[in-house]
Amino acid sequence: MFWDPVFDHASSVIGAPPDQVKIIASFLFSYPLAILFVRIPPNRPNLAHLFSLVIAAIYLVPLLGLGTGLIHLLISCFGTYVIVVSLRSANMPWVVFVFVMGHLLLNHLRRKIMGYSADVIDITGSQMVLAMKLITFAWNVHDGRLKAEDLDASQLATRLQHVPSPLPFLGYCFFFPSFLVGPSFDYSTYDSLIKHTIYDIPPPGTSEAQVKATKRRVPHGRKRVAYLHLVLGLVFLGVYAVYGQRAAYSRILTPTWYTWGWLTRFGFIQLAGFIARTKYYALWSLTEGACILTGIGFNGYDPKTGRTLWNRVRNINILSIETAESFKVLFDSWNCRTNVWLRDCVYKRLVKKGKKPGTAQSMATFVTSAFWHGVEPGYYLAFIMGGLVTSLGRQFRRFVRPYFLPPASSPTTAPNSLPKYPYPNLSKRVYDVLGWSMVQINLNFIAGAFILLGFNDCIRAWHRMGWYSPILVGAAMIFFRAGGRRALKQGLKSREQVKEVPSFTVSPPSPMSPKTQPHDELDSKDLRWIKHAFDNPPYQDDGPGVGPDAGVVDSLMQGTETPGSQTPKTA
Structure with a gap:
């Protein structure tokens, strides 16, 4: 042309x-x-x-x-x-x-x-x-x-x-x-x-009749949220354009890889994973912004602030992905609409009325997701590894995380060991940081297969990365299988049986909380709308999430690595 x-x-x-x-x-x-x-x-x-x-x-x-x-x-x-x-x-x-x-x-x-x-x-x-x-x-x-x-x-x-x-x-x-x-x-x-009936949801304090009586049919906030996505998409697009080749996973397969030290190699893997994600961040941010500009993103009003919500067709939550402390949060925030489709059109439809889902439903959902993506071996390697880390994440949340939480009998007003930060205490903060680091380093290892796709290229790249993610996963699975889970369960039971010694403290009166700003004061000059636009309230059709393996690993490992788990919900 x-x-x-x-x-x-x-x-x-x-x-x-x-x-x-x-x-x-x-x-x-x-x-x-x-x-x-x-x-x-x-x-x-x-x-x-x-x-x-x-x-x-x-x-x-x-x-x-x-x-x-x-x-x-x-x-x-x-x-x-x-x-x-x-x-x-x-x-x-x-x-x-x-x-x-x-x-x-x-x-x-x-x-x-x-x-x-x-x-x-x-x-x-x-x-x-x-x-x-x-x-x-x-x-x-x-x-x-x-x-x-x-x-x-x-x-x-x-x-x-x-x-x-x-x-x-x-x-x-x-x-x-x-x-x-x-x-x-x-x-x-x-x-x-x-x-235009999508706009009939009344704002807090009004009725549908009042909404229909107004001349303005499209609620406020559409343009600024759409253009925020446009700017965000262009920024990530620029990052990918500048660093996409320099930080490509394919560089792991070149002779240059062996000229770097171990620390440089590990750092490159983390950078390559983030740069690979910026491509998807850019594409989905740009398309979501255009959808919002048509009005289809409107999803009612925030009940707390009264601000308009534009997340009806949200496909990605960047902040949740980059700060995820568990693979449950990570996979629920990535390609959201595909997860909803798999859940509503495959997983739920295979469950007979009055029955619980099992391995057959999980396997069918996994196969659908895999073939929907394509036939390249890299997708399947990534999905299998993703299923393993998700299943293990569930194990840690159930049997390890409680050790880092304060006792159930402790009041939420207990003194904080980390001043100027909200409850919980320091040990829980450390656990969260460790969880975030494990999510990121394993994600960036697994993503190499999702990007390289070819079987030989994936295996060579994982070999040059030192197989660190499969080693971590294997060690954790051996630990849980070799009695670690039983010991942790017994420790939790003992922890629950210990009677807390009553304590009495005299604290000064709590300061009055500031009044919530009225809805009508949240005008366009208030830049808090940017944070609000990035918030991710539950979807209107929220429900059980669907991980990369659709729960296949949990179903197959039931009674060993993942006790009693029969749903595709991730940790």
Whole structure:
């Protein structure tokens, strides 16, 4: 196309492949387009659907040169729609699942056979997002055909009692800010955006009637939160552009690795892990910001501050990832919408009513997650290691963490051994710091396989890293298996049986807590909204998390490393 020389020149300046420059440009184009989209009146829904379809087609064909890829996406869409409309049996969602995932797997295999590098942009990325949408759509229609008493709260909120016509369905599938790399969401969320009913949630102290009576339909705060994500995405993009090659995991495979000392090698692994994450931070921050600008991110109001929440389609929580003290927090904060999809459309759907989930459900969820990502061996190595560290994290939380906590009988007002910091005491702080360091160093080791992908490259890289993560995991598993868990349990029982000696202390009166600032004083000049925008309140469909192995390790090790664990919740 006529704009290819522009992107080629930008590629030479930035140092990134032209395909990646183009896809970043599409994310940036989505911001001004989102400003136009949000102004489409709710009484013109077909215009909004066509708007997304036209923009998505422009992104795919003339910009990215994925005309054949567009055909693949349309095949998945129309095939799903025909199955949903024509098949009314209880197995309809599973037929859609097999059709969509089979089509995706074929394209993953094609990419593998063609030998595309990670820098090459093909249709599989968009097809992965579309697969989540289509399978979710099939289950939403299926739920609409069931009785309300047979559904849980999240299923009731997202069920579809009428199949939409093809145009709204395609508008949902090709929603322009997110169809390339996500995030995904259910059809009810998209429909409420188009009809502007997504904004009907009343602020604290008001009613829905008052909200509908106001002329302003889009709540305040949308632009500043969206542009905060834009700035954040550009910053991480700049970091990756500058250090992406210098701190790439592939450098571990070069002869230069042996010229470094052990401390330098260890430090490089930690840096490489962080730099690899900045790529995902940049992409997902940019797309989430564009989604917020369309209004689809609106998620009500914070009950404490009254501020608007824009985390409905949040896909990543950077602060939680970088400060995670457990793998539970880490994996719940990474690729959030995929975790929700696996939980709601695979794990929960395989559990029969009145039964508890077990190994079969966990294994099916793990296989789905693995094949959804692709067929490269590095994904499976990373998932297996991720499952092991998550399972061990659960062990430490259950049997080791209580030793660092104050006795249950201690009042929360007890003197703190770490002045000027809130309760708990110093030993718990030390435990948290150690937990954070273990999460980070193991994550950065495991991530090497997720980035390098090839089996030989992954094994060579892990060998040159000294296998430190498998050694730590193996040592911990041997400890728990060789009687460590039994000893820790007995110690905890003895600890609980010790009677606390009553103590009496005379303390001065506690100072009065400052009054909470009224909602109307939190204006745009108050920079605390930045921290508020990064907060991660529970999702409206929050529930059991799904780790990298979907709980397979816990199920297989039940009674040994992980006693009594039958759910995919992570520590």
